[in-house]
Amino acid sequence: MKGLILSGGRGTRLRPITHTGPKQLVPVANKPVIQYAIEDLREAGVTDIGVVLGNVGREAIQAFLGDGSQFGVDITYIVQGNPLGLAHAVGCAEEFVDGDDFVMYLGDNILNDGITELVDSFRDGDYAAGLALQHVDTPSQFGIATVDEDGDIVSLVEKPDDPPSDLAIIGVYVFSPAIFHAVEAIEPSDRGELEITDAIHLLLEEGGAIDSHVVQGWWKDTGKPEDILSANRLVLDDLDASRDGTVEDGAEVVGQVDMHETSVIESGAVVRGPTSLAADVTVESGTYVGPYTSVGEHSRLANVQIGNSVVIGESEITTDESIVDSLLGRGTTIGSSAEMLPEGRRLVVGENSKLRL
Secondary structure (H helix, E strand, O other): EEEEEEEOOOHHHHHHHHHHOOOOHHOOEEEHHHHHHHHHHHHHOEEEEEEEOOOOOHHHHHHHHHHOOOOOOEEEEEEHHHHHHHHHHHHHHHHHHHOOOOEEEOOOEEEEEOOHHHHHHHHOOOOOOEEEEOOOOOHHHHHEEEEEEOOOEEEEOOOOOOOOEEEEEEEEEOOOHHHHHHHHHOOOOOOOOOHHHHHHHHHHHOOOOOEEEEOOOEEOOOOOOHHHHHHHHHHHHHHOOEEEOOOOHHHHHEEEEEOOOOEOOOOOOOOOOOOEEOOOEEEEOOEOOOEEEEEEEOOOEOOOOEEOOOOOOEEEEEEEEEEEEEEEEEOOOEEOOOOOOOOOEEEEEEEOEEEOO
């Protein structure tokens, strides 16, 4: 079985962060989102992985993933170009798949419990496809599946006004090679894209069995800033913290604080977990960090109070104000000025920004 990770979207909901980089490389708990997909596939025994690239950020994704060896997998790159729908991305991968079954994983998704049970269930049966599902509170906002007593999917509907169930399709699929015939047979939808749900509908109409697995742990689509922050909180809650950095005498460190060996918390600083400090992060005296905060590599924090936030990296934050619920792009500089902003202002800041608070 092979793996397919889709990373060709434009990331419009994460702008300005994605003006200069792909959304799949935005870090959650100091790990790029796409790395979680790689690790889930590897854990499920899928190590031959195709990564579908679009027109935005393809060089950055290739630079990060390389040939996959550092992650224990073998990566092949597939250029989709303009994102014309999930089914179009599948069609672009037919040569790579080469007649095998394959897992398709949307590259901006994170699952708490991985995908092993979904993959094993598909392998154990005779299915044309398999879908990961999760119970949701707002089913009218999702593609919704109806399943029979055996867990096989009997119908799919996109964002229904009157949902037949609360089981949402969450962005991880397993397909047999039959999906390629279905992709070739469907027409673009009203929005001009080849929809994967239309292809799965065709498999159902032709008598193919569609397996399902209901995900019990949390799942996040990290397409918006608030989703990144929510995923960061969830991952930090489960993080096995390793306090390998330097904590000076007089610093206060409380709770689960994960530190790279080159990070430093100076005397007079306070860091409360769960928090993650990447390589070459310095938290200076008089600074308060956390909880639920990730600070990316090569960053310096001084005087600021920052919580429930993600600092992507290469940043210098020296304001004496409070920053909360914020996503700060790479290369951000935030200093102080006499003009005060309201306490706890929420920010979404693109890369290489310079502000004074």
